Amino acid sequence: MEPSIATSIGQIQLDKPVMLASGILGISLDVFNRLYASGAGAVVTKSLSTAPWEGYPNPTIFSVKGGGWINAVGLSNPGASNFAKMIEPNQDVPIIVSLVGSVPEDFETMIKEFENCKIKAYELNLSCPHVAKVGLEVGDDPGLVKTIVSTVKKATNVPVIAKVGLGTSNYLNTVSNAVDSGIDAITAINTVRAMAINVETKRPILSNKFGGLSGTPIKPIALRCVYEISSKFDIPIIGCGGVSTWEDAVEFFLAGASAVQLGSAIGDNWVGVFDDINRGILEYMKKNNYSTIKDMVGLAKKS
């Protein structure tokens, strides 16, 4: 029998295991449709806030020599309410709505906006490394993580994912607090705080000075995090960070992830990257006689 690349992350069922990561190409339903048609298993929206945000001035992105990007887009987004109206007509695309806020009430308010939208899950951004008062600053506060996750879990029946990253405190504590408060899955990791300086103008390049590093340079770090989380917790994991080939995706499955997300690879390989990776995973499964993605998940921990 032909193997199946369908996967499940707890209650979340997907036909394909490679999703679009949050913040990439994510402000138009037409674009979501296109990415879904290009082979994305799901699309995660830009992180949405209660009010619209313009983000930082340019330069907001920098390409690292040898691979990878540093971005400080500053979570620019049209706000949850405007965004919810845009995706209301959606029927087909598995959409995961990413939310960012500073207090539990922010998340409650935003979830009300999406009541009429057909969505697969919420992803809580507890890990943006370059915007004050949200993201990592929330993820680094154990009490806040607990109250936000339990508030969100009470406010919706849709599965809730927490996206964690590397802040000042041990990210495993954030995972632990989220798991204790009833989170359904974990996405690991977000970008890693970084910077770039131009030697001729002798200035930081990004207008915000600091940004988040993504792409191939962070893959080994992300892989380590997925392996650590899956070793310590019984929770479904989505691997994110530097996925650009089918081998990268399989590495994350072997480390314990049930699905992966990618963003930066789109900047290098454009939207064909989803189908390329799906095809490679399928070939690998055939060669190894795996019938489902689950057959691979966490195998590296057994050896």
Add this chain to the structure above:
Amino acid sequence: MQRNHNHPTIVTIEKVIDETPTVRTLVFSDDVMPNVLPGQFAMVWIPGVNELPMSIMISKESGKAAFTVRKHGPSSTGLFNVPVGGQIGIRGPYGNSFDIKEGKLLLVGGGTGLVPMMRLLTFVKPTDDITVLMGAKSKDEVFFEDLSNELLKNNPHQVIVSTDDGSYGEKGFVTDLVEKLVNDTHYDAVYVCGPEIMMYKTVQFANSRKIFVQASLERMMKCGVGICGSCCVGEDLVCKDGTVFDGEHLSKNSEFGHLHRNKAGILENY
């Protein structure tokens, strides 16, 4: 080491040409930018100010390229004010380019939308019959008329200027002239770059007469490489799928000519 086109290269402004009271051309030396295709753009870093998408302008001197900028808000004014000797960062080139057809061609440019048209003129064959139609608000704001005539000196050609207030050339909007021209003459191709309403009407006129037409679109750009999503028009990403789109494709895009996104990504009417 080989140049990474996504990495900003620092160049020094060597010459500043005042085209009109509000438009300037800044000339610099570079290995890559003088040889790009018409329609391609660069992301231009003005240190301490911003980074903006700019079409890449031709220069008369070999090994040199330029940007022609209109001072508008703080960012473009920042670029406008870069002096000779000032440094800017450039990355790119990005985007696709116009399909260069042969025969009787109509090029329509409004304001700094003329920049890609000037580069397109350097690609035409001596046998092509070219009409350049340029629009400006008033006599003061007309530029590139002499340059167009010079670039076309070996071609059968005409350069038509229209001003909104009639202070120079034909009076009225460029689009009225486009309608008249495509009704009276058969063109093998129409190319347009300028304000979106002008492009929208030009594409409509050409489409209705089944003439091949391409437009080079502008949208808010942050990354230029197809990651951030800020430049989307419907399902198309201007930085990656464009900037140049066929008229037929655009006729199916419900946002073109009607809606664009602001810095937060909220759709706004034109």
